[in-house]
Amino acid sequence: xxxxxxxxxxxxxxxxxxxxxxxxxxxxxxxxxxxxxxxxxxxxxxxxxxxxxxxxxxxxxxxxxxxxxxxxxxxxxxxxxxxxxxxxxxxxxxxxxxxxxxxxxxxxxxxxxxxxxxxxxxxxxxxxxxxxxxxxxxxxxxxxxxxxxxxxxxxxxxxxxxxxxxxxxxxxxxxxxxxxxxxxxxxxxxxxxxxxxxxxxxxxxxxxxxxxxxxxxx
Numbered sequence: 001x002x003x004x005x006x007x008x009x010x011x012x013x014x015x016x017x018x019x020x021x022x023x024x025x026x027x028x029x030x031x032x033x034x035x036x037x038x039x040x041x042x043x044x045x046x047x048x049x050x051x052x053x054x055x056x057x058x059x060x061x062x063x064x065x066x067x068x069x070x071x072x073x074x075x076x077x078x079x080x081x082x083x084x085x086x087x088x089x090x091x092x093x094x095x096x097x098x099x100x101x102x103x104x105x106x107x108x109x110x111x112x113x114x115x116x117x118x119x120x121x122x123x124x125x126x127x128x129x130x131x132x133x134x135x136x137x138x139x140x141x142x143x144x145x146x147x148x149x150x151x152x153x154x155x156x157x158x159x160x161x162x163x164x165x166x167x168x169x170x171x172x173x174x175x176x177x178x179x180x181x182x183x184x185x186x187x188x189x190x191x192x193x194x195x196x197x198x199x200x201x202x203x204x205x206x207x208x209x210x211x212x213x214x215x216x217x218x
Contacts, residue, residue: 038079038100039217042069045082045098045105046208046217053086053096055107062086062096068205071216074139076121081108081139083115085205097125101142109137109144117200124194131155136191146173148190 045051046069050061062084071080082098082105093110100106113129125144127135132152137144151169153160160169161181170187171179182190206212 035078035080037103041100041103041105042082042098043213043217046084046213051084052107053110054093055096055110064208067208069208069212069216070203070205072115072118072125072201072203073120074118074123074125076123083203083205084208085114097139097144099142106142108139108142115203117202119195119198120201122195122198126200136194138194147194148172148187149179150187 046064046067048064051064051067052058052060053062054060063086066086068085070083070085072083073080075081079100082100083095084098085095086093093112094114095111097108097111097115098105099108111127113127113133113135115125116128118125123139124147125137125139127137129135132155134150135146136148136150138147149171151160151171153166153169159166161171168184169181170184171181172187172190173179206216
């Protein structure tokens with residue numbers, strides 16, 4: 001290839017690279033804008049006189065001044081979900097997840113146990129319940145449902161899966177919502193399929209103060 005042709009090729013490669021970068025800029029700008037809108041909405045949501053609290057009882061609310069909040073990236077986009085732990089929740093769910101959807105903050109699901117960790121952008125958030133029970137919830141299309149669970153039979157004091165041993169019992173949920181006990185290896189394979197090589201991330205909660213909202217909701 002002569003010098004003239006090499007220069008033409010280099011020029012074409014440069015033009016193609018620039019076009020590719022220019023195509024990425026609008027997508028990144030749009031993603032940043034969506035996140036900023038969500039952060040603004042979350043700030044406003046957390047400064048209300050009361051927060052809508054239960055997906056099962058629409059009249060139930062929480063006092064924002066007693067709450068803490070955390071941001072988690074559940075689905076694979078740039079907008080995180082908001083997890084709020086209540087303060088005055090003796091007879092209420094302990095935590096609630098919200099998402100920013102169609103221009104407003106929407107309640108997704110409650111947890112009576114508390115969300116402890118999650119797999120970033122894999123849609124899995126973990127609940128740690130009493131007596132050594134761990135529930136793996138799948139977040140999809142604005143909804144949350146348990147897909148896998150690990151139960152400590154020693155803490156429960158009984159053989160849950162009927163295998164004649166007292167150790168750990170594992171189950172999956174079926175499409176109809178029933179539970180089906182499975183082996184440990186099957187549980188691990190299913191979890192691996194859901195989360196890949198991702199490790200869990202602990203939820204970090206911050207007091208719902210003006211200073212923390214400004215610092216973390218941005």
